[in-house]
Amino acid sequence: MRQATTLITIDTSRQGLVDVTHRIEPWIREQRMTEGLLTVFCRHTSASLLIQENAAPEVRTDLEAYFARIAPESRDYLHDDEGPDDMPAHLRTALTQVALSIPLIDGGLALGTWQGLYLFEHRRRPHRRTVALHLIGD
Template identity: 75%
Template structure:
């Protein structure tokens, strides 16, 4: 049994779903591990991770609009240290997840045909987000 880790930095242009599947695929290929379990962990409280539809851009736009509706910017929040999008970003992150576990089979993630991995940036401004990747297997 082997394991390997890396830190992946993602520069986001602002709010939205940003696909990161290809960067993770490249890293898995470099590890030489063919069978195992991948953990992807987002080290932030105002961004999150999703496995989601990667073929139809409309699906991503609908998701972004949905989260904007259920956690809107508002002056009603007490926590606004970094601006009006601060607390809504934390709420959106709490409603999704910051950690994914994905089986790796024959050197590839066992994602479905239309699935991709997304960093969901919940802040309007560009950010540099750090993801911790851990792969254990053989």
């Protein structure tokens, strides 16, 4: 059994879903493992991770609109240290996830045909996000 870890940096330009699958898959191949488990961990409280549809861009648009409705920007929150999108970003992260586990089968991620890995940026302004990868397997 072997293990490998790395950190990847993802620059976001705005709120929304950023496909990071293409950033993770080459690193997986470099590890030359055929079976195992990948853990992806977002090191932030105002961004999160999702496995979601990667074909129809309308899915991303609808998801972004949905989260804007259920955790709207407002001056009514007590926590607004960084502006009106601060607390809604934390709420959106709490409703999603900061860690994912994806099986590695035959050297590749066991994602479905229409699945991709996404960083979900919940803040309006650009950010530099760090995601930790941990792969364990053979």
